[in-house]
Amino acid sequence: xxxxxxxxxxxxxxxxxxxxxxxxxxxxxxxxxxxxxxxxxxxxxxxxxxxxxxxxxxxxxxxxxxxxxxxxxxxxxxxxxxxxxxxxxxxxxxxxxxxxxxxxxxxxxxxxxxxxxxxxxxxxxxxxxxxxxxxxxxxxxxxxxxxxxxxxxxxxxxxxxxxxxxxxxxxxxxxxxxxxxxxxxxxxxxxxxxxxxxxxxxxxxxxxxxxxxxxxxxxxxxxxxxxxxxxxxxxxxxxxxxxxxxxxxxxxxxxxxxxxxxxxxxxxxxxxxxxxxx
Amino acid sequence: xxxxxxxxxxxxxxxxxxxxxxxxxxxxxxxxxxxxxxxxxxxxxxxxxxxxxxxxxxxxxxxxxxxxxxxxxxxxxxxxxxxxxxxxxxxxxxxxxxxxxxxxxxxxxxxxxxxxxxxxxxxxxxxxxxxxxxxxxxxxxxxxxxxxxxxxxxxxxxxxxxxxxxxxxxxxxxxxxxxxxxxxxxxxxxxxxxxxxxxxxxxxxxxxxxxxxxxxxxxxxxxxxxxxxxxxxxxxxxxxxxxxxxxxxxxxxxxxxxxxxxxx
Numbered sequence: 396x397x398x399x400x401x402x403x404x405x406x407x408x409x410x411x412x413x414x415x416x417x418x419x420x421x422x423x424x425x426x427x428x429x430x431x432x433x434x435x436x437x438x439x440x441x442x443x444x445x446x447x448x449x450x451x452x453x454x455x456x457x458x459x460x461x462x463x464x465x466x467x468x469x470x471x472x473x474x475x476x477x478x479x480x481x482x483x484x485x486x487x488x489x490x491x492x493x494x495x496x497x498x499x500x501x502x503x504x505x506x507x508x509x510x511x512x513x514x515x516x517x518x519x520x521x522x523x524x525x526x527x528x529x530x531x532x533x534x535x536x537x538x539x540x541x542x543x544x545x546x547x548x549x550x551x552x553x554x555x556x557x558x559x560x561x562x563x564x565x566x567x568x569x570x571x572x573x574x575x576x577x578x579x580x581x582x583x584x585x586x587x588x589x590x591x592x593x594x595x596x597x598x599x600x601x602x603x604x605x606x607x608x609x610x611x612x613x614x615x616x617x618x619x620x621x622x623x624x625x626x627x628x629x630x631x632x633x634x635x636x637x638x639x640x641x642x643x644x645x646x647x648x649x650x651x652x653x654x655x656x657x658x659x660x661x662x663x664x665x666x667x668x669x670x671x672x673x
Numbered sequence: 674x675x676x677x678x679x680x681x682x683x684x685x686x687x688x689x690x691x692x693x694x695x696x697x698x699x700x701x702x703x704x705x706x707x708x709x710x711x712x713x714x715x716x717x718x719x720x721x722x723x724x725x726x727x728x729x730x731x732x733x734x735x736x737x738x739x740x741x742x743x744x745x746x747x748x749x750x751x752x753x754x755x756x757x758x759x760x761x762x763x764x765x766x767x768x769x770x771x772x773x774x775x776x777x778x779x780x781x782x783x784x785x786x787x788x789x790x791x792x793x794x795x796x797x798x799x800x801x802x803x804x805x806x807x808x809x810x811x812x813x814x815x816x817x818x819x820x821x822x823x824x825x826x827x828x829x830x831x832x833x834x835x836x837x838x839x840x841x842x843x844x845x846x847x848x849x850x851x852x853x854x855x856x857x858x859x860x861x862x863x864x865x866x867x868x869x870x871x872x873x874x875x876x877x878x879x880x881x882x883x884x885x886x887x888x889x890x891x892x893x894x895x896x897x898x899x900x901x902x903x904x905x906x907x908x909x910x911x912x913x914x915x916x917x918x919x920x921x922x923x924x925x926x927x928x929x930x931x932x933x934x935x936x937x
Contacts, residue, residue, distance in 0.1 A: 566763075568763040569763055571733050571751075571763065572764075572765075575732070575733070575751050575753070575755065575756065575825075575834075576756075576776050576777035576780065576825075577752060577753030577780045577828065578780055579780075586779075587765070591767075593767075670808075671766065671767055671808025671809075671810060671811075672766055672810065
């Protein structure tokens with residue numbers, strides 16, 4: 396009886412541990428790679444003439460490692476250089492979106508007149524998918540700033556809407572408290588409204604970052620000066636039929652998205668700790 | 674009309690809430706004078722408008738008619754001469770205890786050293802020494818309300834308005850906080866208007882209990898409480914005064930019950 400209890404308790408502790416989380420993660424990812432390998436092998440075995448589209452995982456891994464040091468097959472830049480170029484565009488486009496959307500969201504949600512002015516325009520542009528702008532923006536702003544502009548549009552709305560929502564959700568009793576302590580409108584805005592939107596801003600930032608990476612792939616479909624992973628992805632598939640390279644590009648983009656989201660979560664955690672809202 | 678010692682003077686105060694369809698008379702013909710240094714407890718059945726009266730004095734609600742003066746000056750908006758303590762504490766969660774207490778002082782653009790000196794004094798007064806740099810999320814309900822009281826007092830208001838400040842605390846903490854409030858009151862000599870629905874709390878704290886009528890609220894009876902402090906809840910005097918207040922209140926309470934049952 397007591398031995399059974401000990402086992403259950405031990406298992407309970409193990410189930411909550413980080414080690415279990417890590418091992419489960421490794422198991423599921425390995426299982427996926429095995430499944431992928433079998434799938435590629437089956438396509439080759441049956442000879443359905445689909446095998447060229449689904450390379451073996453080891454091939455993708457090889458070309459990934461190779462192209463980080465040498466040039467990406469068929470292109471004159473390495474994967475590392477192109478990854479940095481794409482990252483730079485995402486960072487610039489996203490940062491510009493943050494700089495514009497955060498104050499605009501605060502103002503639109505706080506001042507009725509600004510809202511009356513801005514709301515119709517926002518509602519007009521919001522339903523248009525950011526990628527629908529690609530043809531115009533790439534021609535208009537050239538292939539260099541075009542992708543940045545698409546990322547800007549992609550990140551802009553989630554940040555704006557979350558900040559506006561955050562302002563509306565400001566606790567009325569906190570505003571009342573500030574008033575009885577002698578706060579004027581501007582004090583309420585800077586000392587109550589802005590701090591209480593912080594969690595909503597961070598939600599907007601995380602959603603906006605995810606959308607930025609979706610946008611950059613589509614926006615780099617034309618050859619971009621300085622290269623880009625999105626561009627490598629399109630050309631490797633369309634021009635060279637090097638699907639091992641295409642899959643390698645997909646992995647690189649996924650990894651960079653994880654990296655930036657992880658960074659945003661770190662910032663969020665620091666911010667909450669600093670604000671005492673853990 | 675305002676005597677030297679009158680701190681708050683309310684005359685024929687009324688408040689009507691209305692939207693497109695309904696008009697509700699919340700307060701009608703409420704008159705009351707509160708002396709400097711007095712503790713007045715506002716007591717009444719729920720929905721009688723106790724909190725509305727308090728919020729009007731704080732300047733968070735406008736009056737519909739009547740006159741409302743604090744230290745002889747008409748109340749038009751919220752201001753730091755009337756400190757308000759909230760039932761739900763209303764502390765800024767991103768500010769530490771000290772920064773919460775210094776909020777009003779920051780608005781007065783007081784130099785940091787002076788701010789620090791004042792906040793330290795009130796942190797000590799409410800018994801929060803050692804918790805200066807803690808955020809409200811880490812404090813118990815009773816401690817949160819100590820911060821709420823210190824924050825209101827740090828502005829050196831003429832009156833302290835308290836809206837069921839101990840209503841969300843457990844019974845033991847509540848009794849302790851009542852004693853603490855009396856200690857703080859005797860140290861600062863502030864005029865206190867205290868809204869509560871607890872007869873026990875009112876009899877323990879008040880110099881005078883003002884019982885309100887059911888809606889529209891006005892003063893039904895003002896009962897001076899002459900029991901010397903410190904008051905003992907178990908003394909026969911306390912119990913008989915409590916009984917007296919309770920019977921006044923119950924008559925009003927029944928009216929609201931009847932009204933609710935008849936669907937008005």
